[in-house]
Amino acid sequence: MRPVLYVFSFLAVLALGFWAYRENYATQAAQREVEALQDEIAGIRESLTIQRAEWAYLNRPDRLRDLATINFDRLGLLPMQPSQFGTAEQVAFPPPPVNNVVLGLTIEQPQSISGTLATEGAQTP
Amino acid sequence: MTRVPLRPLARILDARAKGENPDAIERENLRLRHEQIRDKSRGRAQARLVFLALCFFSAFSTIGARMGTLAASEPVEPRTASNGAEIEASRADILDRNGRILATNMLTHALYVQTRDLVDPARVAHELSVIFPELNEADLLRRFTDGRSFLWVRKVLSPEQMQQVHEIGDPGLFFGPREMRLYPNGTLAAHVLGGTSFGAEGVDSAEVIGMAGIEKFEDNRLRDPAQAGTPLVTSLDVTVQAAVEEVLRAGTIMMNAKGGAAILMDVKTGEIVSLAAYPTFDPNDRPANPTSGDPSDSPLFNRAVQGIYELGSTFKIFAASQAIDLGLVTPETLVDANAPMRYGKFLIKEFENHNYGPLLSVADVIAKSSNVGTAHIAMMIGGERQQAFLKSLGLFDASPVELVEAKWAKPLRPERWPEIVTITAAYGHGVSGSPLNLATAYSTIANGGIKVTPTLLKRTEPMEGERVMKETTAHLAVAMMRRVVTEGTASLGDVPGYAVAGKTGTAEKTKKGGGYIRDKVVNTFACVFPANDPKYVLVVTLDEPVETTGPKPRRTAGWTAVPVAAEIIRRAAPLLGMRPQVEAATLDGLTAVKN
Numbered sequence: 001m002r003p004v005l006y007v008f009s010f011l012a013v014l015a016l017g018f019w020a021y022r023e024n025y026a027t028q029a030a031q032r033e034v035e036a037l038q039d040e041i042a043g044i045r046e047s048l049t050i051q052r053a054e055w056a057y058l059n060r061p062d063r064l065r066d067l068a069t070i071n072f073d074r075l076g077l078l079p080m081q082p083s084q085f086g087t088a089e090q091v092a093f094p095p096p097p098v099n100n101v102v103l104g105l106t107i108e109q110p111q112s113i114s115g116t117l118a119t120e121g122a123q124t125p
Numbered sequence: 126m127t128r129v130p131l132r133p134l135a136r137i138l139d140a141r142a143k144g145e146n147p148d149a150i151e152r153e154n155l156r157l158r159h160e161q162i163r164d165k166s167r168g169r170a171q172a173r174l175v176f177l178a179l180c181f182f183s184a185f186s187t188i189g190a191r192m193g194t195l196a197a198s199e200p201v202e203p204r205t206a207s208n209g210a211e212i213e214a215s216r217a218d219i220l221d222r223n224g225r226i227l228a229t230n231m232l233t234h235a236l237y238v239q240t241r242d243l244v245d246p247a248r249v250a251h252e253l254s255v256i257f258p259e260l261n262e263a264d265l266l267r268r269f270t271d272g273r274s275f276l277w278v279r280k281v282l283s284p285e286q287m288q289q290v291h292e293i294g295d296p297g298l299f300f301g302p303r304e305m306r307l308y309p310n311g312t313l314a315a316h317v318l319g320g321t322s323f324g325a326e327g328v329d330s331a332e333v334i335g336m337a338g339i340e341k342f343e344d345n346r347l348r349d350p351a352q353a354g355t356p357l358v359t360s361l362d363v364t365v366q367a368a369v370e371e372v373l374r375a376g377t378i379m380m381n382a383k384g385g386a387a388i389l390m391d392v393k394t395g396e397i398v399s400l401a402a403y404p405t406f407d408p409n410d411r412p413a414n415p416t417s418g419d420p421s422d423s424p425l426f427n428r429a430v431q432g433i434y435e436l437g438s439t440f441k442i443f444a445a446s447q448a449i450d451l452g453l454v455t456p457e458t459l460v461d462a463n464a465p466m467r468y469g470k471f472l473i474k475e476f477e478n479h480n481y482g483p484l485l486s487v488a489d490v491i492a493k494s495s496n497v498g499t500a501h502i503a504m505m506i507g508g509e510r511q512q513a514f515l516k517s518l519g520l521f522d523a524s525p526v527e528l529v530e531a532k533w534a535k536p537l538r539p540e541r542w543p544e545i546v547t548i549t550a551a552y553g554h555g556v557s558g559s560p561l562n563l564a565t566a567y568s569t570i571a572n573g574g575i576k577v578t579p580t581l582l583k584r585t586e587p588m589e590g591e592r593v594m595k596e597t598t599a600h601l602a603v604a605m606m607r608r609v610v611t612e613g614t615a616s617l618g619d620v621p622g623y624a625v626a627g628k629t630g631t632a633e634k635t636k637k638g639g640g641y642i643r644d645k646v647v648n649t650f651a652c653v654f655p656a657n658d659p660k661y662v663l664v665v666t667l668d669e670p671v672e673t674t675g676p677k678p679r680r681t682a683g684w685t686a687v688p689v690a691a692e693i694i695r696r697a698a699p700l701l702g703m704r705p706q707v708e709a710a711t712l713d714g715l716t717a718v719k720n
């Protein structure tokens with residue numbers, strides 16, 4: 001009985017040693033990965049800062065003003081004036097949707113309809 | 126434990142038989158018993174002492190061993206712990222009220238040289254002087270070879286320059302990482318931001334410290350690593366600030382002025398939405414502080430905060446509103462305005478020796494800007510009450526705004542306050558303050574008489590200050606100022622739809638030795654808009670302006686500061702989201718009384 005016990009405990013020590021060896025290397029690999037990830041995070045965070053700075057730099061009021069001046073032909077942008085405020089009534093709303101019940105139509109399958117929509121104020125048929 | 130009897134019968138009988146004293150046996154036994162007890166307790170105490178000594182020894186040796194290992198081991202960053210996003214080493218960003226960046230950081234490199242490792246100092250000096258034209262080749266070579274082992278070449282390199290230095294390929298050239306402060310908007314809000322410089326420098330990093338403005342005032346907050354992730358949100362609005370600076374710059378040049386300042390302030394919260402001064406500078410490349418000449422000629426000089434000027438007639442509204450608040454007058458009361466007025470050896474005159482008298486209503490005193498009328502109102506109030514009122518408006522103390530310059534710019538006032546000072550102070554002569562002091566005082570009036578504290582940090586809750594004057598008085602004061610614009614000295618300041626109410630002020634500059642310089646004036650226009658529900662206060666100050674389109678040069682605020690202020694309102698009010706309003710036909714009973 002005793003020799004069997006010896007052999008088993010020897011094998012157990014071998015197995016445990018192998019397990020510890022593997023765990024050691026797995027831990028080291030995980031640590032290296034964490035380090036690499038942290039480097040990557042720091043790098044990304046740094047480039048994020050630089051891009052935010054660059055965004056702010058490209059959007060500085062001086063440059064936007066110059067760009068608006070250069071592209072005046074296409075954009076026609078001028079500084080905002082008090083007279084540019086309007087009221088909601090001055091905005092053209094889309095015409096009301098055509099009511100099926102009024103027209104007395106029932107649509108059962110896809111239909112193709114073409115034509116122009118009547119503007120506000122005009123009579124709808 | 127077996128207890129030994131003190132008087133064993135056998136020995137007692139034996140001793141009696143021998144004729145000895147049996148008590149001696151008892152005493153002997155008692156002595157033995159006491160010795161036994163003493164030995165036992167001594168042993169126990171000794172054991173306790175040894176145990177305690179062991180405890181202390183092991184505790185101290187553990188601490189000692191830990192200290193030893195900490196001192197002897199190499200410092201290593203914790204590799205497995207996740208580094209929190211909330212702790213960052215750099216300086217906190219500064220944002221405007223809408224989250225646009227005013228100041229941020231950028232990683233660059235500094236260049237230094239270890240002369241021991243230099244292979245060919247002459248070639249390195251030559252190549253460096255080619256890359257950086259401001260470096261002198263001979264000077265560099267002398268510094269490389271005069272025996273020092275270490276020297277800084279440049280504090281900040283661009284990535285392209287760094288690559289060029291790499292290509293020199295000398296092992297003696299080293300790069301140290303540097304956090305650099307970047308102001309992406311250039312000169313925008315330069316006087317608020319101030320600028321930074323490097324403090325203590327090391328090879329791996331350098332401190333960035335605030336030099337002026339909010340960067341210096343909030344230096345500890347910005348450098349605090351625990352708060353580096355949370356940006357400092359200011360009350361400025363980049364868009365409005367850009368518009369105000371553009372108009373102020375154009376206005377200062379058009380009016381041939383030496384400089385100008387403009388402050389736009391929210392009257393409900395005390396937030397400064399825009400603070401501009403011209404001439405300005407680039408905080409990315411902050412010029413050195415002037416060492417000679419007048420400091421106010423330097424572009425670093427913040428006229429809005431540091432410029433202590435006599436603010437002239439803009440003070441008249443304080444005398445008028447105090448007299449109304451005390452119940453001495455109403456806007457319709459007629460006061461003596463017969464110019465010139467004689468007080469002792471002093472003669473008080475009106476502008477260009479006009480005479481608006483003999484009698485003028487208080488509202489007309491303000492609209493026509495009558496010195497004599499204001500003098501009579503001030504004499505009704507009296508010096509002590511006048512001083513207390515001006516102090517409660519914050520006109521005697523340095524402004525508490527978050528700029529380091531504000532602490533040093535204390536308003537000037539005479540030590541003694543005889544009645545002649547009461548008279549002159551009422552129309553803004555003999556007392557000086559900064560445009561920011563004036564804007565704060567006007568905000569208090571516009572805020573319905575509740576004291577406003579100016580701030581550059583964003584806040585949302587309205588100001589909770591002490592009440593300086595009655596609400597009705599504040600409304601009457603604004604209505605009187607509205608008349609200045611509609612039919613008084615500031616007629617060029619009327620912006621349709623925004624009901625501007627304000628007061629002009631023209632003060633001659635004082636000479637070093639005393640007395641006034643005739644053709645050097647400071648023009649100020651302080652205004653509130655819209656008059657029916659005041660939301661913003663704008664103060665525009667021009668330093669030595671002169672308007673030359675007419676037959677003779679004009680130096681009154683109505684011709685210089687007022688049109689600039691009107692243009693600022695025209696540009697800034699839409700940006701602040703204010704819709705122009707159709708004005709009510711009459712603001713109050715004032716117009717009716719006039720008619």
